[in-house]
Amino acid sequence: MSHFERTERTRLRRMPERASYDTAVVEAILAEGLYCHVGFSVDGQPYVIPTIYAHIEDRLYIHGSAASRMLRTIGGSLPVCVTVTLLDGLVLARSAFHHSMNYRSVVILGQATEVTDPDEKLTALKAIVDHVMTERWADVREPSAQELKATSVIRVPLEEVSAKIRTGPPVDAEEDYQLNCWAGELPLHLVPQQPVADPQLRAGIALPEYAKDYQRSGEK
């Protein structure tokens, strides 16, 4: 079982029992997540932007965002935080104080650098498309040289990483268990609905299997 090293910056101070540095736990959350929130600072003002990503070995690749513009402006590398959050449900306790949510999240701290090598960029984009929908890349037109140039991809090393997980029923104060109040969990799932064909879709093109049976899960 491999672990990420716990650093002063990734040590959980609040609810440390919810922390995990286990590589497999982190990777399962990254595999199930669809998008991340990337945080970076400009002139002392933090920005948090949602974007898609993929994980390849010890690197996280993030699809072009405002952070890329920053990287180009300052050159070199930029400290970022990438957070992936999976909401699993609401936790309804008998007291306001003990209300909570069940969730799994990963926080990655590191230096972002722009990917400039076209091969690495193409590999990252393929991973990003297939991360969102397995097997999709094989069906679509690949990026032209011009499109590749117009797309920005940033890389963050998977080094300083922590996961945080809450599961299970509410934990109430001992004296509250007698209260006349319903308590429990309301699980929430991200559920695919009926696919909607592009109004301009040519006749006779069937919905692919991967879109028919789409689901997110930790396995990869």
Add this chain to the structure above:
Amino acid sequence: MSHFERTERTRLRRMPERASYDTAVVEAILAEGLYCHVGFSVDGQPYVIPTIYAHIEDRLYIHGSAASRMLRTIGGSLPVCVTVTLLDGLVLARSAFHHSMNYRSVVILGQATEVTDPDEKLTALKAIVDHVMTERWADVREPSAQELKATSVIRVPLEEVSAKIRTGPPVDAEEDYQLNCWAGELPLHLVPQQPVADPQLRAGIALPEYAKDYQRSGEK
């Protein structure tokens, strides 16, 4: 129709046609979202943490997080970014380049301050609990003075705010519409599952209506 002022920091440079500064649009996204990602910097390192929130008039209240610890350390106020993202679906184009997601997001830039007044804190906590589940507060034991003290709440003014929205089918390059490739949207919804009673729930306590018919939507 009221608007947030567009500032140099909230002006969308990429895909400006997706931007909105309309107060009603922003408020509908804040009402539907369940949690936010709050970003702040410590010694030049950004952190992005998921947490719950509520919106009251021109203020956003955020439930205690690492940011509160920061606020106590530095005192005064702390520049933050609060982002709420609703994922609505995957957009499958005929080219890798034009793949996208349908989403609605709000980005709030501002100075966070800690709420110290007990009345304001209690009002904010009630709003946070009822934001997650309408009518819940009335059923639960309210925070004791000690619990109130142990909970941190931070306030961010709703002043520098923008929304970003993508809806609809993929937009492909003209020459790609003839490709033999399925294209369209796969809508995704956050769907409540069967509620799970706390194993320690006393007998004879019925599931409340608000947990039975739970759903998120923009109206409030």
